[in-house]
Amino acid sequence: MLRLSGVGKQYGPPDRPTPVLRDISFSLADGTFCAVVGPSGSGKSTLMNIIGLLDRPTSGRVDLDGIAVDFASPETTARLRNQTLGFVFQAFHLLPRLTAWENVALPLLYRRTERRERRGRALDMLGQVGLADRADHRPGELSGGQKQRVALARALVGRPRLILADEPTGSLDSVTANEVMSLLSDLNRRLGLTIVMVTHDQALAARCDRRIEVLDGRIVLDTAAA
Numbered sequence: 717m718l719r720l721s722g723v724g725k726q727y728g729p730p731d732r733p734t735p736v737l738r739d740i741s742f743s744l745a746d747g748t749f750c751a752v753v754g755p756s757g758s759g760k761s762t763l764m765n766i767i768g769l770l771d772r773p774t775s776g777r778v779d780l781d782g783i784a785v786d787f788a789s790p791e792t793t794a795r796l797r798n799q800t801l802g803f804v805f806q807a808f809h810l811l812p813r814l815t816a817w818e819n820v821a822l823p824l825l826y827r828r829t830e831r832r833e834r835r836g837r838a839l840d841m842l843g844q845v846g847l848a849d850r851a852d853h854r855p856g857e858l859s860g861g862q863k864q865r866v867a868l869a870r871a872l873v874g875r876p877r878l879i880l881a882d883e884p885t886g887s888l889d890s891v892t893a894n895e896v897m898s899l900l901s902d903l904n905r906r907l908g909l910t911i912v913m914v915t916h917d918q919a920l921a922a923r924c925d926r927r928i929e930v931l932d933g934r935i936v937l938d939t940a941a942a
């Protein structure tokens with residue numbers, strides 16, 4: 717479903733560029749749960765931002781479902797992002813004044829879905845992540861693991877095919893991190909969801925189908941290619 721070919725990214729002025737990603741190539745089959753690992757500053761988040769169509773590569777190409785992404789067109793990338801991708805972040809990014817279900821329903825609000833359907837789908841998604849009984853709680857009344865499950869439900873509510881998770885367990889203790897990981901595995905299997913997850917936790921990475929290791933902006937290990 718996803719293919720990167722010779723993707724490079726550099727920052728800074730063209731005459732003194734700082735390369736952050738170099739010649740990144742891999743493809744990801746539907747239904748894969750893939751971990752991205754590597755030291756701090758190696759380029760993992762930059763890579764996720766390119767896969768997430770939030771940032772454009774300096775060179776190379778990205779294909780989604782066999783079609784090259786046109787990074788020059790913000791409308792195209794926004795539409796693909798809304799229709800295909802769901803995002804989960806380390807810091808949850810929930811809105812504190814909204815209840816759990818309202819947070820989950822936000823992407824539907826942006827699509828102008830009517831309230832009854834928004835609430836119905838949000839409650840359904842909260843059920844999928846085991847939080848049906850917390851729908852009317854605000855983020856401040858939830859534990860870290862529960863917040864991340866709400867964020868995951870929000871990522872899922874638009875029915876994406878690819879979930880991009882940048883250190884989704886990075887703010888959680890190890891027991892809670894394992895629970896969130898089990899939930900991701902379960903969604904991967906049950907819904908056939910494709911997931912790319914950045915993690916610093918080798919034990920969690922080992923539970924994925926595939927592991928891509930990044931060092932200095934290059935892929936130094938890809939278990940699928942090994």
Ligand SMILES: Nc1ncnc2c1ncn2[C@@H]1O[C@H](COP(=O)(O)OP(=O)(O)OP(=O)(O)O)[C@@H](O)[C@H]1O
Pocket residue numbers: 727728734736754755756757758759760761762763
């Ligand atoms: N907008 C930017 N302008 C210039 N340099 C940047 C920019 N964004 C990231 N970088 C640099 O790119 C490199 C990779 O950053 P990135 O955030 O992708 O690392 P990371 O692997 O996600 O690290 P961490 O594990 O700490 O999250 C770093 O050296 C960083 O300083």
Ligand SMILES: [Mg+2]
Pocket residue numbers: 760761762882
């Ligand atoms: Mg990062």
